[in-house]
Structures are given as structure tokens and as C-alpha cells.
Amino acid sequence: MKPLSVFCYGEVGLDNIIQADSLPSPEIAVFPEHESYHIGGAAANTGVWLAHMGVPTGVSGNMIGDDLYGRQLRTWLEQHEQLDLDALQIVPGLTTPFTRAIVTPDGERSFLIFYYPKTPKSAFTLEMMRGARYLALDLYGGPERLNAAKAAHAAGLETTIGDVIWPEHEALPVTSIVTNSGSYIRNIFPGVDVRAHARKLQAINKGIVITTDGGEEVFAIDRDGSAFSAKPPKVTVVDATGAGDAFRAGLLYGLNKGLNLAESVCWGMATGSLKVGQVGAATTLPEFAEIENLANTLIAKGVQAC
Secondary structure, eight states, X not given: OOOOSEEEEEOOEEEEXXXXXXXXXXXXXXXOXXXXXXXXXHHHHHHXXXXXXXXXXXXXXXXXXXXXXXXXXXXXXXXXXXXXXXXXXXXXXXXXXXXXXXXXXTSOEEEEEESTTXXXXXXXXXXXXXXXXXXXXXXXXXXXXXXXXXXHHHTTOEEEEEOOOOTTOTTGGGOSEEEEEHHHHHHHSTTOOHHHHHHHHHHHHOSEEEEXXXXXXXXXXXXXXXXXXXXXXXXXXXXXXXXXXXXXXXXXXXHHTTOOHXXXXXXXXXXXXXXXXXXXXXXXXXXXXXXXXXXXXXXXXXXXXX
16 A cells, blocks of 8 residues: 555535525525536545645545445546545445535535434544645544544644634644634624634644635734735636635645645645636546646745735
């Protein structure tokens, strides 16, 4: 078995993207224009983007079934040569978890999530890492996520987790790299200054804290407390599903290559920006040269110290 660079642990499933002019409401029906099926789940999405960029990446988390969705998902995942599926468990008779996402013309999405919470999870072990330096986690599960973060942190590995927005969250002290959404923070903490909130989080984890904000500036704090902002490119948003997962993959690509944080954030902005122009979180992927050219353009523009 070949060594890995990143291991993604968390959600693995299928996304049903439903494109509609608006959301339904009581007594008002909506007639979707189109629907399609895609790889889904934060772990799978991040892993596919990394593998597409040539990074040896493992994936595990919840188990999947041998049903129609599970077989289709496995077929799609196996198309990525750098994606290692040895730790992804398939259980006969299990229903593969899935999400139905209604995507409106502004690219925003509303989710109906099926089976993820009750689907059994594979127990994380350090042996799964196979030499990987980075463990990418999502928190949308149970105690197995926190146990994985603690085990990786205790072993001196880098843990990157999204949506760790609560200062009191038990995962924050064992999270090396926090990637949060500014809009999510404002939804949970109305009226909060997201940059001040990020500094509060960084004072606890003593690591990297990054706050994305759609098309607005990305705010990043490095391990030494220094901070900067960077402006993502202007894009036409078709579907924001998985944008954070794509950003995380680009960020980890840069860090794994030994780039500094500012350069790595530019890689994250490149992958995130290119993702939102396509339907599905990890279906239509840009050529590596397109990602690289956009990342280098953003690097050349530089970042603004804060």
C-alpha cells in the first residue's frame, strides 16, 4: 500500500442536486428545471479534489451500502487514481446516505439530508493515515469525529476541521487548521464581527484560523497571530454546494507542497472559485493547469496584512 499525504474522514454519500427557480412554500409548488446526481459528503468531496490535483488521499467515515447509490458512488470514486478507498467500508443491506439539495439561480442551496446521522461509522485509527501528515475532518457526525481529531493531534499530526465556530467546542484545542464560513458564523451569532470572532478562536487553538465569506475577502490568521486578507476572483455562481470542501482541498494542496499560508489560501480560493461555476461538489473538475494558473494569478496579486 502506497503512503498517503492527506486523509479525509467524515461524510461520504451521494448528492441529488435539484435546480429550481425558487424554494417551495406552503400551497406554492415549485417545478424544478433539472436534477442530477453527484459525489457528496465533505470527506468525499475534499478527497476527490485533492486526488484530482495529484495528492495521494485516503477517505473514510460513515459506511456506505451496496445499494444503487452506493454502487454508483463507488464507481465515481474509483475513477480517481490518487484516491485510496481501502478504509471505506461497504456493508451489504445498508442504505447509503444522501442529500437532496435545492439550488436556486443565485447558487444558494437548501438541504434535505437523509440517513447520515444514523449510518454506522468506521472507527478511525492512526493506521488509516499511512504516513499522511494532514487529517481533514468534518464535524457532522458523532463522537467518532472528536476522537479522530484527538488521536491525530496527540500523534503530532495536522488536523483541519471546518465549521468549528464555537469557542467552547471541545474540538477547537485539537484543531490545527480551522476553516469557517463567515455567513454561517453570522447565522449562529447574529451581529458578530467575524474577524474578531476568528481571533477569539485562534487564541484558543493557537493554530491557523481561516474565514471564507462567499465572494468577499478571505480572512486568515497564522499560527503566530499575524493576519491577512485576500480577495477571491469574481465568478458567476451556479452552485455553491461543496465550495468549502473545494477550498479546503486547495488549501491543503498548498500546505502539503510546502507553500506558505498566504500562497496556500490563494490555492484554496482558486479551487473554491472554480467549483462554484459548476453543478455538483466534485463532478466537473477543472484541469490542473487551470487551477494552477488561477492560483498563481492570485498569488501575484498578493494579500493585505491586517
